[in-house]
Amino acid sequence: MRMLVRLVLGLIVLKAAVANPRFSRQVDLDTYDSANYDEDLNHLHLENHDIDDYEDSVIEIGTLTPPDYSYPVPEASLEEEALEEEEEVPLKPQFIPQGSDGSGVLMGPDTQKEEGLIPTSPTTPQEGTGGFEGSTGSGLPEPDKPDEPEEPEVDRQGMPTCLLCTCLGGSVYCDDLKLDSVPPLPKDTTHFYARYNRITKINKSDFAFMNKLKRIDLTANEITSIDDKAFTGLPELGELVIRENLISQLPALPETMTLIDASHNSISSRGIHKEAFKDMTSLLYLYLTDNSIDYIPVPLPDSLRSLHLQRNNIQMMHEDTFCNLKDFNYIRNALEDIRLDGNPINLSRTPQAYICLPRIPIGDLI
Known part of the structure; x- marks a missing residue:
């Protein structure tokens, strides 16, 4: 009984499976594979044969010349090729003539290799001719060498001083202008400089009514004479x-002087006023180097610090030149710099003349 039931159930399951579409497709596939197996095998043999034939054909095709395709080239690429060709052009040797900062030799990358470029003659073109010896030249006349322009003569008469000179505040600078006289100065001038000119004379009117003038510098001119009253009317003048x-x-100078420098002139002892410096109570520096002075101009104010009389003609000195023989307690502390070297004087002959000085004068002590 059980066996019968199992048999019936198996038939039912089998029938249902046969009726399932998935089962039918699988049966078709199995049938297709078995039926076409031989065809696929034959087709595979044919393909292998075709591959062999293709390789033979490839070998034959490789020997053929590829087709020539001529496409239009853009203009930009043409310009680049032209530039490359220009860059590849070798430099030609050039001759640089002497006289144009050249050495008169050929220049170029292949100068030494090329034959016939270097002249066999060692001669070089003459400077200024522009060619070789024996050449005919350009045939043009050489221009005349221009002469150096002469310095124009400037008419300084009537020219405003601050246009001719340089005015900075109260200072007027007229250095190296080839002046032959003192120009009219502004009334508020405090410092006047006219060095390295051609001034020959100082007149009284040159500095008249210059009440603020403190310094005058006329170094390196051609002055031969000075009006004796040219500086006496200057109440503020301190440096000359x-x-x-x-x-x-x-010349006569005001009592306000602090510095007098008249070195490198032809001043003699007769050319200095008697007791010219006595009342200058503010005088600090007196420079009379390289003149023709015969003796020290006394009396000297107690304020004096420096006295330069080198290379004059001083032959003797008195014991009271600097000191007071009546007062041995008198000491001149300010006068520390006395220069007498270059004079025919023996300082050792007057030892009492220095007892009031802080330092012995510089000079010949033999």
Whole structure:
């Protein structure tokens, strides 16, 4: 009984499976594979044969010349090729003539290799000719060498001083202008500089009514004479520099002087006023180097610090030149710099003349 039931159930399951579409497709596939197996095998043999034939054909095709395709080239690429061709052009040797900062030799990358470029003659073109010896030249006349322009003569008469000179505040600078006289100065001038000119004379009117003038510097002119009252009307004048001129007489100076420099002139002892410096109670520096002075101009104010008389003609000195023989307690502390070297004087002959000084003068002590 059980066996019968199992048999019936198996038939039912089998029938249902046969009726399932998935089962039918699998049966078709199995049938297709078995039926076409032989065809696929034959087709595979044919393909292998075709591959062999293709390889033979490839070998034959490789020997053929590829087709020539001529496409239009863009203009930009043409320009680049032209530039490359220009860059590849070798430099040609050039001859640089002497006289144009050249050495008169050929220049170029292949100068030494190329034959016939270097001249066999060692001669070089003459400077200024522009060619080789024996050449005919350009045939053009050579321009005349221009002469150096001469310095124009400037008419300084009537020209405003601050246009001719340089005015900075109260200072007027007229250095190296080839002046032959003192120009009219502004009334508020405090410092006047006219160095390295051609001034020959100082007149009284040159500095008249210059109540603020404190310094005058006339170094290195050609002054031969100074009006004796040219500086006496200057109430503020403190410094006068007239060195390197041709002065033979020192003019009268106001008592306000602090510095006098008349070195490198032709001043003699007769050219200095008697007791010219006695009342200058503010005088600090007196420079009379390189003149023709015969003796030290006394009396000297107690304020004096520096006295330069080198290379004059001083032959003797008195014991009271600097000191007071009546007062042995008198000491001149300010006068520390006395220069007498270059004079025919023996300082050892007057030892009492220095007992009031803080330092012995510089000079010949033999």
